[in-house]
Amino acid sequence: MPDLRELYQEVILDHHKKPRNFRKLEDANKKADGFNPLCGDKITLFLKVENGVVRDVGFVGSGCAISTASASMMTECLKGKTEAEIEEIFERFHNLVTGKTPPETDSAALGKLAVFAGVRDYPVRVKCATLCWHTLRAALENVQETVATE
Amino acid sequence: MMVRQNTATEVAKPSAFFFDVEKVRGDFPILAQKVHGKPLVYLDNAATTQKPTSVLNSLMRFYLTECSNIHRGVHQLSEAATQEYEKAREAVRRYVNAGSCAEIIFVRSATEGINLVAQTFGRTRVNAGDEILISAMEHHSNIVPWQMLCQEKGATLRIVPINEAGELIFEAFEKLLGPRTRLVAVAHVSNSLGTVNPVDRIIEAAHKRNIPVLLDGAQAIQHLPVDVSDLDCDFYAFSGHKIYGPTGVGVLYGKSELLEAMPPYQGGGDMIASVTFEKTIYNKLPYKFEAGTPHIAGVIGLGAAIDYVSRLGLEKIAAYEHELLSYATEAIVRMPGIRVIGTAANKASVLSFTLEGVHPHDIGTILDQEGIAIRTGHHCAQPVMEFFGVPATARASLAFYNTRDEIDALIAGIRKVKEVFS
Numbered sequence: 001m002p003d004l005r006e007l008y009q010e011v012i013l014d015h016h017k018k019p020r021n022f023r024k025l026e027d028a029n030k031k032a033d034g035f036n037p038l039c040g041d042k043i044t045l046f047l048k049v050e051n052g053v054v055r056d057v058g059f060v061g062s063g064c065a066i067s068t069a070s071a072s073m074m075t076e077c078l079k080g081k082t083e084a085e086i087e088e089i090f091e092r093f094h095n096l097v098t099g100k101t102p103p104e105t106d107s108a109a110l111g112k113l114a115v116f117a118g119v120r121d122y123p124v125r126v127k128c129a130t131l132c133w134h135t136l137r138a139a140l141e142n143v144q145e146t147v148a149t150e
Numbered sequence: 151m152m153v154r155q156n157t158a159t160e161v162a163k164p165s166a167f168f169f170d171v172e173k174v175r176g177d178f179p180i181l182a183q184k185v186h187g188k189p190l191v192y193l194d195n196a197a198t199t200q201k202p203t204s205v206l207n208s209l210m211r212f213y214l215t216e217c218s219n220i221h222r223g224v225h226q227l228s229e230a231a232t233q234e235y236e237k238a239r240e241a242v243r244r245y246v247n248a249g250s251c252a253e254i255i256f257v258r259s260a261t262e263g264i265n266l267v268a269q270t271f272g273r274t275r276v277n278a279g280d281e282i283l284i285s286a287m288e289h290h291s292n293i294v295p296w297q298m299l300c301q302e303k304g305a306t307l308r309i310v311p312i313n314e315a316g317e318l319i320f321e322a323f324e325k326l327l328g329p330r331t332r333l334v335a336v337a338h339v340s341n342s343l344g345t346v347n348p349v350d351r352i353i354e355a356a357h358k359r360n361i362p363v364l365l366d367g368a369q370a371i372q373h374l375p376v377d378v379s380d381l382d383c384d385f386y387a388f389s390g391h392k393i394y395g396p397t398g399v400g401v402l403y404g405k406s407e408l409l410e411a412m413p414p415y416q417g418g419g420d421m422i423a424s425v426t427f428e429k430t431i432y433n434k435l436p437y438k439f440e441a442g443t444p445h446i447a448g449v450i451g452l453g454a455a456i457d458y459v460s461r462l463g464l465e466k467i468a469a470y471e472h473e474l475l476s477y478a479t480e481a482i483v484r485m486p487g488i489r490v491i492g493t494a495a496n497k498a499s500v501l502s503f504t505l506e507g508v509h510p511h512d513i514g515t516i517l518d519q520e521g522i523a524i525r526t527g528h529h530c531a532q533p534v535m536e537f538f539g540v541p542a543t544a545r546a547s548l549a550f551y552n553t554r555d556e557i558d559a560l561i562a563g564i565r566k567v568k569e570v571f572s
Contacts, residue, residue: 004519008512008570017507039511039527040541062541064509065571122515 006118007125008065015069020076025058033146034061034135036127041067045135047078054078054086064128066119071132073113083140089113090133096120097129169470174462175551177202188521191556196341196369196500196547197525199394201455208454209396212447220446221420221437235446238453239436245456246386247377248403252435255402255409256449260368261291263387263402264335266439267364268295270412271385272333278304281330283361285310285318285347286537287340290530292366296335310336312537316343316492320351327359334363338370338386342531342545343492344475344500346374353383362408368392372549373471373498375464378403390448395455399448402439409435416441467550471499474548478557485564491543502529502543505564508571510544516570517544520563 025046034043041063048056057075062068078086092106093113099120107114119129131147138147175181178200183190192200212234218227220235239251248254257263272295276282282296286309293307300307308331310323318336327334334356339346353363362384367376371388378386385408390399404412414421414432418441423431432438459467478501482488487506505513514526525545528535535542546560 004516004570007515013571037528039509040532040535041509041511042541062509064511066512068509125511125515128511 007122009115009118011073011112011115012065012069015072016065019059019068019072021058021072022060023058024060025056027056028058030139030142032135032139032143034131034138035146035148036063036067036131037148038124038127039064039067041128041131043067043071043132043135045071045132045139047136047139049083049140052082054081059132063131066116066125066128067131070116070129073115074132074136077111077113078136086136086140090137093133094130097126169466169550171470171551171553175553177204177458178551179203181551185521185523186519188519189559191520191522191552191559193546193548193552193556193560194523194525195372195549195552196392196529196545198391198397199372199549200551201394201396201451202458204458205395205451205454209447209451212450217447219443231446234450234453235444238449238456241453241456241460242401245376245460246371246401246403247379249379250406253403253406253409255404255436255439256444257387257400257402257439258398258445259391259400260366260387260389261295261400263385263400264292264364264366265295266402266415267335267385267387267404268299270415270439271362271408272296272299273303274411274413276300276303276305276332279330280305280332281308281328282306283308283310283323283326283331283334285323285336286312287316287318287343287345287531287534288335288337289341289366289368290532291368292335292337293533305332306330309533312345312534315494316340316345316534316538317494318345318347318352320348323352324355327356327361331356331359331361334361335366336363337366337368338376339367339373339498339500340492340531340534341369341500342502342529342534342543343494344369344497344502344547345492345494346370346496346498348496349383350381353381357382369500370498372459374468384408390452390455393452393455394458395452396445396448399445399452401452406435409439414438414441418442420444462550468498470550471548474552474554474557475499475501477554478546478548478560481557481561482564485561487568488564491538491540499548500545501547502545504540504543505567508567510542512571513544513564513567516567517560517563520559520566522560522563524560 028046030047043061046058057078095101096106097119103117134147216231218231220232356363364385365383367388372393386403391397421441423433489504491502510526527542
């Protein structure tokens with residue numbers, strides 16, 4: 001039986017209560033909306049990208065602890081990253097939360113984001129953790145429609 | 151091969167003042183299992199109900215001894231299956247007190263029943279500029295079929311508002327009934343709020359203006375006595391799986407004079423009297439609306455479910471569930487941070503709530519670890535969520551096999567949620 005504390009780690013609860021970069025970005029040049037119809041999680045992500053590098057990021061929306069913390073922690077790791085680097089992090093993060101690879105494979109490379117390893121024991125919650133990442137990819141690709149996880 | 155049946159409840163008739171819930175639970179083997187090492191507390195009955203052994207056995211019996219197609223075979227099995235199928239139709243007719251079996255159409259679900267009416271009655275009766283009236287508390291299944299019809303026809307969907315308690319505002323409803331209103335379609339009981347609508351008054355007011363009424367009974371049929379003749383509703387749709395029957399089968403009741411005038415919904419076998427390439431003559435009611443091989447086992451299982459519920463007695467069920475809902479509501483409102491969504495004076499079975507600072511989805515996951523199954527989300531009623539300004543709610547929905555101990559487990563589970571998020 002998975003331990004609830006593995007899912008709801010202190011770091012996650014902290015980011016849920018006090019999400020970082022929780023703001024609209026006035027000078028954003030990329031933006032996308034994400035929606036998880038299963039639980040009603042909504043996110044709007046703002047990016048300022050210069051020469052293929054993320055300079056600033058912000059998000060607004062409402063969601064469960066997992067999706068809010070995931071978005072908050074994602075925004076913290078984006079600044080200064082190139083699109084190619086971001087794509088690699090997303091792939092590792094996706095492997096981590098879906099259990100595609102053992103947690104130790106990607107944990108070191110993911111740093112703080114490794115706290116989401118517990119999500120793998122809760123398959124229905126994977127979409128909560130990945131909504132912001134799918135939205136990020138849509139923003140980088142300039143997708144206009146709302147990204148839905150279903 | 152048969153699932154063992156606890157026959158004790160078959161003979162034991164609980165007195166009017168005593169509902170023997172422990173005995174009843176014995177009829178539902180699934181309830182005895184453990185989830186994450188804890189006894190299962192199943193409080194997601196508005197999504198689907200569990201099935202008693204008598205229903206499971208009826209499915210087994212069909213597939214083990216009668217499996218065949220209905221209405222055409224000359225052989226023994228087909229005859230037996232046809233009899234069982236039509237016996238179930240009679241059980242449904244009696245249960246809802248319809249005038250005739252011709253008015254009982256087997257469909258896939260309440261959703262399909264509503265779509266049938268929209269696509270046949272609706273497409274022939276609704277024209278550009280006409281109006282269809284629904285309420286603000288409808289399930290998506292009683293919104294989208296009408297939206298699709300209105301879009302096709304250039305008609306308008308009008309919405310009866312609800313108040314802060316989650317009750318339909320009757321005066322507003324009366325005002326919205328107009329010369330262009332072609333149909334009123336409302337939930338008998340709301341799936342997200344538990345509100346029991348004043349359907350008798352709704353029907354009376356609509357009929358005064360010669361407007362037919364469809365009731366979505368998906369959340370009522372298992373909790374309240376439903377008498378379509380007494381209500382005088384024109385259509386009544388419900389799903390089998392919400393009244394302890396199998397999934398994939400539902401019922402549409404319609405007044406025969408309306409059904410006669412409606413074109414068929416789907417074409418195929420069984421719905422025809424004769425076919426040539428030049429002309430097809432449709433079958434009589436109810437077969438005109440039952441194209442193709444139906445869910446025979448499902449219908450037979452639904453018949454067994456209705457027999458089961460009838461034996462327990464719907465009045466006793468309603469009284470027990472009402473008492474349990476009061477117990478649960480009183481316990482939950484005492485908890486700090488809890489907001490009950492849906493506080494209508496007349497409610498059935500549903501307890502929707504939010505907990506300050508915790509998203510319903512997190513509540514659901516933590517309760518699941520305690521073996522407690524509830525539903526979290528928008529409950530296919532996004533406009534209701536918008537009205538109450540919440541993205542989602544947690545919903546505990548009760549059945550007659552739930553107990554006070556299970557409500558206590560729910561309350562303890564919510565305390566655990568608060569601990570995790572403290």
